[in-house]
Amino acid sequence: MTDSRPRFVELMLDWLNGKLAPPGVRIEADTPLFRTGLIDSIRILELIAWTERATGRLIAEREIQMDNFRTVARIADVFAGSADLGVPQSGGLT
């Protein structure tokens, strides 16, 4: 779903900036999420939850690697690239 990827990125950024970004910090698609301590690494579980809900598929244990979640762009590449996204064309998550 090549046209869903930009929407996935956009919605994830909205969610991240509203929920997990520290005050005064704007997260972009290529912002390192964990390497600089921007987000506590245990919060990866929230990213997994959001991604599973958006893509409609479970993320396997072996896929829970920081490298797969290092940026929003990377998350989209790994999990939103071939999935039939549940991301709606407008509004929040389905």
Next chain:
Amino acid sequence: MICAPRQDRLYARHAAAAELGAWSVERDIRWDAIDRRRALSRPDLLARLRDAAIVESYHPVNIARLLRLACDDVDAGALLSLELYDGFKHFHGLRTYLEAVGHEPAITDADILAARRGGADDDGLAEGDLIARLVVFMLSEHLASYFFRRLGEQAPEPIMAELLSLIAADEARHAQATSDLLAKRIGMDSSIVPTILDAAARFRHFGEAALGSVPIALPGDPIAIRSFAARIEHLCGVRLVDHLKASL
């Protein structure tokens, strides 16, 4: 007639496990074999040990509160007492190690008391919320086990590695003991499961109340994170990620 302790009691099982894993700061650490030069080659690692020692010194605040809240539970009183003693031993061992290698700044009693005062009033949890506090304690000890294990793997000095390995094993036992206390409470009243899931979802390490932030040994340790989630799933029968999804 010799009466052996009844192993069907939760506290007896954990007391036996604690006894099997017991070690002494005075007798079991080869203090005179420390290679000071090698230890000092990793000041970043020593700084994290210093923070960890202060977190360990915070147990008289945190576990004392848990003991008070769980005073209706004989098992909890015993298990938390064992953990309080181990926590002291960890603090004592780490502080002794840092002093032996001459790490600066040395931990002062004023540092310890400042951490205790700082965290005594506001840790983001309701004062009387025993279940949430047990969850936070269990998960903190779980991550502490991985912290000490990973730091031990990076240790440039053998005695440091030995000390951290002993502490890591204790922390794993503490996490399991607290999990067993929670499982016992679920067995008595399964309506506490959502409280456990919520506490796990909002988790902040109890040491943050003392230090502001807790040290990390391996950022994004995938095994620590997976097992963190698995521990909750095992206890509650619900994937933590599914619970998080419901609250998005």
